Amino acid sequence: MMRVIATLAVLLGLAVSAAADDLRGTGDLGIVIERASGSIAIVDTTNHAILGRVEGLGDVSHASAVYSRDERYVYVFGRDGGLTKIDMLTRKIVDRVVQSGNAIGGAISDDGRLIAVSNYEPGGVKVFNAETLDLVADIPAVYGKAGARSKTVGLVDAPGRRFVFSLWDAGETWIVDFSTGETPQVTKFADIGLNPYDGLITGDGRHYLAGLFGEDGLAHIDLWAEPPAPRRILDNYGRGEEKLPVYKMPHLEGWALAGDRFFLPAIGRHEVLAVDARSFEEIGRIKVKGQPVFAVARPDGRQVWVNFALPDNRFIQVIDVPTMTIVHEFEPGPAALHMEFSPRGHEVWISVRDADRVDVYDTRTFAKIAELPAMKPSGIFFTARAHRTGL
């Protein structure tokens, strides 16, 4: 009997000690999307380590993710309409709904209570309770007299329990405002331009920009204006040039606000556009190695890191913001798809998909400081995004 009690104590002791070891902060965690296997790797950015893997997420090509405000849960938006909520600490799926047939991205409200998902099929936005994944609101993107439904793109959160998105087929931008409860007020802007393909909102939640695929230029809405109204910026930025075939759509969520300038990847051109952050007028262009996909500011805004579509997707170039010149070029490896900076910018993680690796670089010395194995890695998302608008 005494021996059993001793065993009991030892076992309990082990259990308790295991529990204490399980405690950890969540501010330095992140995920890497592994598209071929429908999984995510959960990573520790302090120790450059993979902590574990969560499988069963469906089609996660082009997947993105947002975090709960406590940085414990990640919501992964799959290509197949899957919305999966995962506990970063237990590394288990907490809940999963397949909420449409074809989806592209999502957002979380500023209070952390609502998850919105942008759908291609059927076109529209669905909004879920972040706690339970119960449906809160279904907003079909109906336009025109025939009642057609548009694909929705460029979905972002805005301050005051709002979401903003654009309608690819309709050329519209909508604001849905949940500030008074679960029934949104919807404000629609027509004629923003031809085929908006992606959107972004500035970190302060003031300016919404939609990239246009059907014409050169972007749509801009100042959400502080009373009333807000869309206007065209960088109109015909490629005038007089022959269009190149577009190998991969650039991502506007990878836009960069650096100092008082925006840097935007030009579509189908070997250029990054520099835009004055006050006037939204073009102030210069930087010739780059290929068709830019992401142009991401290091968090201090001193540099902008650029990756490329095929056939140049082995390379990354670094732009020095004050001089607008390229100060560094390197070759992480085949299909360097995604870059994620540590929140204060001392390191950057880069997915090298076709080498099945994630590499970590020091952003000052450009030295590689770690390599982690991953299965066909693409998007990388750190928990610090929980505290930012528009990510």
Place this chain on the structure above:
Amino acid sequence: MMRVIATLAVLLGLAVSAAADDLRGTGDLGIVIERASGSIAIVDTTNHAILGRVEGLGDVSHASAVYSRDERYVYVFGRDGGLTKIDMLTRKIVDRVVQSGNAIGGAISDDGRLIAVSNYEPGGVKVFNAETLDLVADIPAVYGKAGARSKTVGLVDAPGRRFVFSLWDAGETWIVDFSTGETPQVTKFADIGLNPYDGLITGDGRHYLAGLFGEDGLAHIDLWAEPPAPRRILDNYGRGEEKLPVYKMPHLEGWALAGDRFFLPAIGRHEVLAVDARSFEEIGRIKVKGQPVFAVARPDGRQVWVNFALPDNRFIQVIDVPTMTIVHEFEPGPAALHMEFSPRGHEVWISVRDADRVDVYDTRTFAKIAELPAMKPSGIFFTARAHRTGL
């Protein structure tokens, strides 16, 4: 025997289940400094709850805090030179050193490895290993031919494992650069102005500003310039006016970058100064109710919230940034000392010291949504600061 084993299983089950319940994210935590009792309250900002209390922190009047990059540990800088590292999850003191006789604030390096503390007595900065609190570097603030030591103020972190601070007695600003290891390179700027009393760095780590007590105006250093050099801005902003007695020094760490404007509390004047963020020239002044102490931007920059020195410290005023007018005034209660916004700005927590309360307000409706009991609360610091430069 079977019964014992069953008990064992039940007990183990309980232990494991308790462990699972202990797991929690740390992104929505924070602390409230309780100055009278030398304690901190650990708070949950999602549920507006006090989770517990940690005592034994010494003199925490005017205390401030920074967070480890995993948002698990808080470092509290006490007035008495105490540097205390606390585990937010177990709510226990992990380590504590009394590193000087009289201190004022601290900072954590961008990689989370170094903690710097600013000392009055003896004057200088000490830098510690964030993991162990072992001393890494001692930087006495020696100036002039006689080798006197100055009080140091306005200590902030800057990108690239750097810290910046100013010397009250010497009128100097120093940059200490740990980018190459544990022995810092020190760069000194003389003649920045008379008696710098506090400093701040912009969120991108580019601009350092030191407020001057000995003269009207501030010192500005653009850390991107090659080489950086101090210059005076807002020179003689009070020219021709009679100085009022200063009841409480304003805090520059409570400065606000809102849109493309800075808002700074004027010393000894019932004014908040608006400054162009590009030219650093004054673009306006807002008359306020009393002598401003903090002028803090809501994270979206649309509003600036201002509190006051005695005899007006019962009040808070809210400035609308585009119109530079006061759009709201309210009376949280006696000694409304500190405001901390949720990271994306939907709520604000306010210490009402002499009511022994912390109140939570909705920043859109201005409605009070929670009251929490606290013992003579002053500073409030949320874990999201871990991911920001200069906080």
